[in-house]
Amino acid sequence: MNKKINSILLSFLEIVTYIFSGIFAIATVGLIVIGLEKIFRVGTLYKEFISDFISKSVDPGIKSTSMFSVLVLLISILVSIIIFFEITVFIRRIVKNLKHEIYFNFDNLKNIRWIMYSAAFFLILDVLSKIVFDIVHLNIFYTSWSEIFVSALVFLGIYVIYLVFKRGVELQEDSDSLI
Template sequence: MTNKYSSSLLTMMYVISVIILASLIIGFGTLTLIFLILGVVALVNPSARLGILHDILSGIGNVNSPWAILFAILFLLFIIAMSILIAWSVFKLIQNVQHKIFFETSTLRYIKGVLWGYGAIIIWDYLGSVIAGSFGLDIGTIGSDQSSSGISLLMWFALYAIYIIFKYGIQLQDDSNKIV
């Protein structure tokens, strides 16, 4: 079923997904480390606290609340964490296709991973923009464009429909396997 062209495309997709996954993991780890260090410095050295707050505040927006900074950091880390979930699920899906593992529960599990990750990002993005609005926080650089929310939702619906169809397909295969 998979010819030479598909095989080359799959290999390319596999390599790109590995690179993206590695980048996201390294980025998440680095950001977590940086924020932890900044947090520790701010706690230990009160004189540095104002400087750190000023630097971060000027990058985010016109706010005075440290809680807003904490929210922005958590917002960013959560988005990256969900992106890692999506990237890992897609990486495993491509791996399954390469090994010709199609209608198995593992494949369904990875599709569910993409579904959960993408859904969480859509919901968190929406909630984040609502909460950020009340803080007067500009998350334009880390949040998504609001005009694409409808399209994101439609894509999630399409992905969910594919998940249900796949689940039914696996059930049909199981029933077929039990016909002796």
């Protein structure tokens, strides 16, 4: 009974990762197309784009409608989408291994390590964007220090899971060498 439920849940997780990968792929293509169109188009649409995304996010009294702000916004969103896409790919690989009852092997350890690297990169980008946007008084992404703290906790949780899997791989190799 438990095997059947685990199999159903792992199949569901695999389907969810495929759905998220598709959503992130569509979002990436859409962002690139819309971003390029907004950057290179001159006139009212450019001004609307600036007023929608930038002027609402700038501190009162400071007018910043530069192309730099638009580029930072688009690049930040693109990098975030790519990081989330990578994480879903690595999670899908782990889920496939778990469906085949492969738990503590080097592939799972490698996938968890890459998830950890992605989370660390995302955390670093969050901290840098918070510092830079505080300096230039922009709130394109309203990231508070408490959200960064939560991201740090998530990273530490992933690191603990990585250490557990690393020890599991070592024990599995030890067990395999004795048999």
